[in-house]
Amino acid sequence: MAKHPAVFIDRDGTLIDDVGYIKQSSEVSFYPFTFEALSVLQEHFLLFIITNQSGIGKGITTTEEVSEVNKFILKILKQQEIVIYDTFCCPHKTEDKCDCKKPKTYFIDKAQQLYNIDLSRSFIIGDHPSDVQCGLNARITPVYVLTGHGQMHRDELNNGVVICSNLLEASKHIILEITRHE
Ligand SMILES: [Mg+2]
Numbered sequence: 001m002a003k004h005p006a007v008f009i010d011r012d013g014t015l016i017d018d019v020g021y022i023k024q025s026s027e028v029s030f031y032p033f034t035f036e037a038l039s040v041l042q043e044h045f046l047l048f049i050i051t052n053q054s055g056i057g058k059g060i061t062t063t064e065e066v067s068e069v070n071k072f073i074l075k076i077l078k079q080q081e082i083v084i085y086d087t088f089c090c091p092h093k094t095e096d097k098c099d100c101k102k103p104k105t106y107f108i109d110k111a112q113q114l115y116n117i118d119l120s121r122s123f124i125i126g127d128h129p130s131d132v133q134c135g136l137n138a139r140i141t142p143v144y145v146l147t148g149h150g151q152m153h154r155d156e157l158n159n160g161v162v163i164c165s166n167l168l169e170a171s172k173h174i175i176l177e178i179t180r181h182e
Pocket residue numbers: 010011012013014018126127128148149
């Protein structure tokens with residue numbers, strides 16, 4: 001069976017505005033370019049969301065609230081005919097030393113097994129150096145975006161990491177990359 005390339009996408013600061021720990025769907029604000037970016041990407045890749053939601057571990061949000069917010073995001077995306085194959089959420093705070101918080105590769109590995117993903121042709125897009133590191137740890141290609149926390153943490157990146165202004169530019173970059181290698 002043929003393996004599928006995937007794009008793993010961060011949630012806050014990448015797909016939607018990062019406004020802190022989101023408790024309800026009314027706080028969700030999609031970036032204006034998110035739908036176009038995902039429409040382009042899903043023609044070539046299976047799409048996944050991987051999100052660190054330490055607000056749960058800190059007692060600021062609950063698992064139920066975060067899960068409702070994620071469902072809402074998927075519903076809006078579906079209305080735009082965008083299919084997210086799975087959403088993976090780490091509820092832990094850093095001190096918990098869990099196995100699933102990015103930059104750990106737990107959810108990428110899980111997706112690889114569940115959906116037969118070809119990691120050598122896969123990407124991760126995010127606005128935090130931990131997203132980039134997660135991609136490097138999983139041996140997939142990271143693309144850093146300057147929305148959300150991107151601008152603030154830009155100096156922490158190692159040389160050679162691809163930096164795009166936002167998710168749409170990142171998607172264009174990725175499409176260019178794969179057509180160059182076809
Ligand atoms: Mg983020």
